[in-house]
Amino acid sequence: MVTLYQKPLDHLLQDLKVTVHSSSMVIPCREIERKSMFLSNIDQVLTFDVQTVHFFSAQKDFPPRVIAEKIRDTLGKILVDYDFLGGRLKLKAETGRLEIDCNGSGAGFVEATSGYCLDEIGDLVYPNPAFAQLACSSDLDTFKRPDDYPPLCILQVTSFKCGGFALGFTTNHVTFDGFSFKLFLQNLAAIAADKPLAVIPCHDRQLLAARSPPRVVFPHPELLKLTTANPSVFETTEEDLVFEIFRLSSDDINSLKEKAKPPGGNSGGSVTSFKVVTAFIWRCKALSCDNATAERQSTVLYAVDIRRRLNPPLPESYAGNAVLSAYATENCTVLEKGPFWKIVESVAEGAKRITDEYARSAIDWGEVYKGFPQGDVLVSSWWKLGFDEVEYPWGKPRYSCPVVSHKKDIIVLFPDINHRGQDHDHDHHHHHHNRDAINVENKNGNGVNILVALPAMEMEKFETFFRRFLFG
Structure with missing residues (x-):
């Protein structure tokens, strides 16, 4: 019984030959009410980016061009239901707390191609650091404004030569935990299929607000x-x-x-x-x-x-x-x-x-x-x-x-x-x-x-x- 994972036989590809063709902002498809979203004490310390990549095999009904347009369109729609995702972090001076300004600034959208077929990039389970090329960094100049925080969400669609593709999400952890991101993906899939939302998201983060006055009744060595x-x-x-x-x-x-x-x-x-x-x-x-x-x-x-x-x-x-x-x-x-x-x-x-x-x-x-x-x-x-x-x-x-x-x-x-x-x-x-x-x-x-x-x-x-x- 072998317990070490079988390493890829060839060297890991270090360059997936990714070419970015366009980078743009996608704004909500209709006007949203501007408001500030309270962030809980759990959210406050999770202000780093999380990147995930989702690989799909080629489908004849969904060639790369159609996929890119479909996903861009779907992103514009879901930013209405998840209004905070197209907003920006801001520091509230009087409290020193971070909030999300739900201002409709939008999410980043990147279209790219790889010079490889999906089957050529190696074992998908083996965490190749090069997979980072399939998700866009939020500090990219395209999306950075000197007077503002970067987007909370950037979605990169990378097409492979075979017609397969990858969706690479860069989301600030302040937006989702693992479970709520899964529900977000289910809603994204539902909108892409022209169906109603799979789950109506609950955005009331005051539900996890601290008590007043705070009562710390355990030692919390963690x-x-x-x-x-x-x-x-x-x-x-x-x-x-x-x-x-x-x-x-x-x-x-x-x-x-x-x-x-x-x-x-x-x-x-x-x-x-x-x-x-x-x-x-x-x-x-x-x-x-x-x-x-x-x-x-x-x-x-x-x-x-x-x-x-x-x-x-x-x-x-x-x-x-x-x-x-x-x-x-x-x-x-x-x-x-x-x-x-x-x-x-x-x-x-x-x-x-x-x-x-x-x-x-x-x-x-x-x-x-x-x-x-x-x-x-x-x-x-x-x-x-x-x-x-x-x-x-x-x-x-x-x-x-x-x-x-x-x-x-x-x-x-x-x-x-x-x-x-x-x-x-x-x-x-x-x-x-x-x-x-x-x-x-x-x-x-x-x-x-x-x-x-x-x-x-x-x-x-x-x-x-x-x-x-x-x-x-």
Whole structure:
């Protein structure tokens, strides 16, 4: 059983031969009411860009020219329903808070071609840094005005020689979390098919406003108060990193689930794929670092969707950031010697901890202090978000993935290409108790790919632990 992902046989293409033919602004197709949108304390610290690329095979009814016009037209329409997406960030001087000025300035739109066929650019699952050429950076001069923030959304359509194409989205994280972006894609697909919206988005971010006065009733060790002016989330040291992809098959995951069963076999239903994979990766990463002494404490963070955890619950259609960081902390002795079920339980407790009162306390913490989540392992999961399940008039994506940058403390989980056969379930309401955005069980039993970036010596240790804990 091979656990390292099979590297592409040839060298990764470093240049996709992308030529940009036009860059323009798309404004809402009809006039919208100008207003300011309040941003929650969760939104306030997520002002960085997220890029995703969605690959589509050629369709004879949708040649590249038709696709580009169709998507441009659809973007103009969806900017009416998502009026904030065509707005701009602005700093409100009297409060020092960011807001979105819903001013109809528009979203960026880029048309491009690649000199390759889709089948020539290599394994889509393998995160080629060159995929960044398929999504446009928001600091491009075309879209930058000296007196203004850049667009919150830029959509690049890149056609391949075969007629296949890629949609590359650059969205400021302030606009969406993973779950609301999936709903946005479903609405984009519906408008492109001349259908009504799949989901009416909820734009009321006051639902996550801090209480007055703020009541911080938990210690929140997962949050770090700011001491410097503008640090980035998970600032990384300047050192040479190697990156590898480790793969866990569905059989591997089932085997980990078996190991995660506590004595007596009663796991209380909390042994999910996501939790066992997170516990497994956490111990490998924590123990591979240079200062992994027996008593050293390690903290893992992962995102939990709070929509259903609040009382009353947020609407499923809430179109902002409704995620908080769950955390688990253990010393290296526990992480190395186990038992594994205890580590999984520790991870599970992280999500269980986030009740309505805890979530409100964390939001209020952001009112009292300025700060970011802190931990030495952040698991960023794209595994179960289901972007590749969205049905467009031209079909479902062949694959959807983030454009990844390699950061030492961030471990990225992403799915296999979904060989789903006849699975046509479009229901976006996952009726799972305690569902979080990254914890919906995959009906198709696919494995998971794990992107790890570490200094070479630490990577060797990581791989040793990976094999030991999986097969031992």
